Amino acid sequence: MKTAVTSKEEILKVSRELIREQGWSAISVRAVAAACGISVGCVYNYFDSKSDLVGATVESVWREIFHRADDGVAFQDTQTCIIWMYGRMEYGSERYPGFFTLHSYGFMQQDKPDGKRRMHQAWQHVLDSLRDVIRRDANVRTDAFTDRFTVEQFADVLFSLMLSALLRQDYDPGPVLEIIRRTLY
Structure with a gap:
């Protein structure tokens, strides 16, 4: 039974x-x-x-997709973090086909405040993690950031590229890794 x-x-x-x-x-x-x-x-x-x-189910799907491994290896540096995030995006796409497109389209196009709030919470968690990794990355050049080009701005750009990749269903982190190499290292 x-x-x-x-x-x-x-x-x-x-x-x-x-x-x-x-x-x-x-x-x-x-x-x-x-x-x-x-x-x-x-x-x-x-x-x-x-x-x-x-709404709670959507939030739990986001948590499952971007659940951090306990060993913290994925967050040791920016490149490793991006590789992990793109891998998790691919995992989410395979496990929940159409989730990213349906979720972002459905909640952004309709007046669903709770859905938008939950989505933004999940995204904010990912963005905050990315910012923290960049700040802690020992490989980042000391002159990579200035008052006019901050860690927050760079993380926002990387995150925007991730969202675009989600919608295109393109899980190759290569171009983003090249941007990181040329900008930070």
């Missing part, structure tokens, strides 16, 4: 699996409840609405 799912994280895990197996249209409170082996009311104990469930 299947064990009933009883926590918010377990519900989100089942929601992610439904997306992987059946696509985004599979997410409804009723479908998630059935897949979890719980009542619809139990889902509503954790999520106020379908919109809340979908």
Whole structure:
């Protein structure tokens, strides 16, 4: 007999699996409840609405895709970090086909404040991590940044290139690594 799912994280895990197996249209409170082996009311104990469930699921997908490894190796320098991030983008694209395009198009084109907020939180986390890596990178030339060209601005450019790569489904970090080599080292 299947064990009933009883926590918010377990519900989100089942929601992610439904997306992987059946696509985004599979997410409804009723479908998630059935897949979890719980009542619809139990889902509503954790999520106020379908919109809340979908938003939390989107946020959990972002967390899964960009979850940091415990060893911290991916964040030892800027180039290694970019290689890791592009690899995670490819992982996300394979695991959740169409997620990046659907998510950014769906939440940016419609008035969905919670979805936009969650997306920006996930993006801000990635951007903050990138800024921290650049600041700590011992390989960066001491004259690479000035008052007119800051770490924050460079990280923003790299992040914009990543977002563009996501939409194009181009997971080759080579051109970005060349920009880093020519600008920072």
